[in-house]
Every structure is written in C-alpha cells, then in structure tokens.
Amino acid sequence: QSALTQPASVSGSPGQSITISCSGTSTDVGGYNSVSWYQQHPGKAPKLMIYDVYNRPSGLSNRFSGSKSGNTASLTISGLRAEDEADYYCSSYTSYNTLVFGGGTKLTVL
Amino acid sequence: EVQLLESGGGVVQPGGSLRLSCVASGFTFTSYAMNWVRQAPGKGLEWVSAISGSGAKKYYAESVKGRFTISSEYFKNTLYLQMNSLRADDTAIYYCAKTIGHFWGGWDYWGRGTLVTVSS
Numbered sequence: 001q002s003a004l005t006q007p008a009s010v011s012g013s014p015g016q017s018i019t020i021s022c023s024g025t026s027t028d029v030g031g032y033n034s035v036s037w038y039q040q041h042p043g044k045a046p047k048l049m050i051y052d053v054y055n056r057p058s059g060l061s062n063r064f065s066g067s068k069s070g071n072t073a074s075l076t077i078s079g080l081r082a083e084d085e086a087d088y089y090c091s092s093y094t095s096y097n098t099l100v101f102g103g104g105t106k107l108t109v110l
Numbered sequence: 111e112v113q114l115l116e117s118g119g120g121v122v123q124p125g126g127s128l129r130l131s132c133v134a135s136g137f138t139f140t141s142y143a144m145n146w147v148r149q150a151p152g153k154g155l156e157w158v159s160a161i162s163g164s165g166a167k168k169y170y171a172e173s174v175k176g177r178f179t180i181s182s183e184y185f186k187n188t189l190y191l192q193m194n195s196l197r198a199d200d201t202a203i204y205y206c207a208k209t210i211g212h213f214w215g216g217w218d219y220w221g222r223g224t225l226v227t228v229s230s
Contacts, residue, residue, distance in 0.1 A: 003154075036216035038155070045205055045223060046147075046155065051216025089155050093214035097169050099145075099157040 004029065004090055004102035011108040017078040020105045022090030023071060028100055030071035034093035037066060037075045040104075041086045049088075050075060077107075085109040112136035112219045114206050119224030126196050126228070132189040132206030132221055139187045140164065143209040145217060146180065146191045148202035148226075158204070159191065162213060174200075196228045 005023040012018040022029065022037075029035055035053045038046035048057050050066035053073060065076045073092070077084055090102040118130040132144070146158040159180040160169045168180050179192040189206050203225050207217035 032214075034212075034214040038216075040155075045220040046217075047220075048210065048216045048218045051210055051218075055216075057210065057216070057218050091155075091157070091216075098171055099160070099214065101155045101157060104154040 002100075004092060004100055006088075006090060006102035006105045008103070009106045009108065011110055012077075012080045013110045014080055014082065016080050017076060018080060018107065019077075020075045020088055020090075020107070022073040022075070022092075022102050024073075024092055024100070025071055027096070028092040028094040029068065029073050031095060032093045033068070035066070035068060035073045036091045037064075037073075038089045038091070039084075039086045040089065046089065080109055082109050112208065114208065114219055114221035116204065116206055116221040116224040119204065119226045121227045121229060122196055123230050124197060124228055127192070127194045128196065128226060130191040130193065130204055130206075130224060130226070132191075134187045134189065134206075134208070137208065137219075139182075140184050143167075143213045144182065144189045145207045145209065146189075147205045147207055147217075147220075148200075149205070149223075150199070150202040153202075156202070160213070161189070167213070193226070196226075198228050200226060201228045202226060 037050040040046040054066040145160045177195045203223040205223045208219040210218040
C-alpha cells in the first residue's frame with residue numbers, strides 16, 4: 001500500500017498556528033481512528049505527539065492537537081515555538097493489518 | 111522508568127543475516143504490543159513488524175514478509191527481529207517501540223535505534 005501524503009514542508013512564525021495534513025484512503029486514514037503523529041528532531045528517535053486521531057500522551061503540551069475529516073487527518077500546532085522545528089510524521093493502521101507512514105513534513109519556525 | 115535498548119546492528123553482506131534485540135524495562139512486557147520501525151539514512155519512517163503482548167499475533171510489512179521474523183522472550187523482557195536475505199535497501203536505523211495502548215495505537219516509547227548496513 002502507498003504511503004500517506006504529507007506536504008514536504010510547512011513554516012510559520014513564533015506564536016502562529018500551523019496545520020500539517022495527512023491524506024490517505026478509506027482503507028487507512030478514512031476507515032479507522034488509529035492515526036498517530038510523531039515529532040522527530042535530527043539524530044533523535046521519534047516522539048509520539050498524538051494517537052488515535054486526537055489523543056495526547058500524558059504530559060504533552062495542549063498546543064498540539066489532532067483531527068480527522070474523511071480520508072485526511074491533520075496536526076495543528078498553536079503558539080509556535082522555536083523548539084517545534086522538526087520533522088513530523090503521520091501514521092495509520094490499514095485494512096491489510098499493517099501500518100503506513102506519511103512521507104514526513106519538515107516544519108521550519110521562521 | 112520505561113527503557114528500550116536495541117542491539118545487534120552492524121555491517122552485513124547482501125544475502126546475509128542479522129538478529130536484532132531490544133531489551134525492555136519499566137513496564138509489564140506482556141501487556142503491550144511491540145513494534146520494529148526503520149529509517150533509511152536521510153529518509154522517512156517505515157513500519158517493519160508488530161507482535162502482540164502474548165506473542166500470538168505477528169504482522170509484517172510487505173517489504174520484509176518472508177525474510178524477517180519478529181519474536182519475543184517474555185522471561186527476558188526481550189524483543190527480537192531475525193533478518194534474513196538482507197538487501198541493500200534494508201540499510202537503516204532500526205528502532206523498537208512500545209504501543210501506548212491498543213495493538214495499533216501510537217508508540218509512546220522508542221529505543222535509540224541500532225544501525226544496520228547491508229553492503230559488500
């Protein structure tokens with residue numbers, strides 16, 4: 001199955017809000033609520049930011065939020081900070097009993 | 111404190127084999143599904159395989175099915191990935207990751223990864 005579709009890059013200024021989209025099909029994003037988002041800084045392991053579409057792990061800032069409409073999931077970061085600059089990946093369970101990632105989005109904080 | 115520590119990476123020739131290990135601590139190993147995820151140099155994340163807490167359910171990405179085998183030893187709190195018939199495109203950092211809740215939920219803890227290089 002094909003990877004989920006994410007924009008290659010997004011940018012925003014400190015304090016602003018940005019949204020990263022993650023497009024799939026009815027066999028993955030659209031069919032299940034097992035969508036997750038990960039943040040990865042260079043040379044580091046990924047960090048879970050959102051799971052099951054909109055749930056935040058314990059202790060994570062509420063500046064990060066997730067949503068889904070049809071076959072597209074979204075990650076919104078509000079009150080952008082310099083430390084949010086990183087790569088972001090979405091993932092989804094699929095009807096083939098596998099998991100698929102998006103290609104990743106590089107967030108630049110201007 | 112939850113910790114995951116991978117080992118077993120290295121340089122191997124095409125067609126060769128390697129076994130990765132991931133020692134877990136700080137949580138009840140049998141209560142959570144575990145996964146292997148890889149990342150080729152400069153590339154994105156790719157899910158490789160998953161195993162249920164009981165070890166009864168195992169799933170694989172198409173790219174590794176028939177070549178890789180996931181397993182676990184619960185008395186050692188250790189996850190394994192046996193990799194056979196390795197190819198150049200298997201070169202990557204391999205991470206083990208713990209599921210936060212249900213089988214296909216997000217992964218809340220990751221190891222630091224172990225590098226596998228397939229090259230002649």
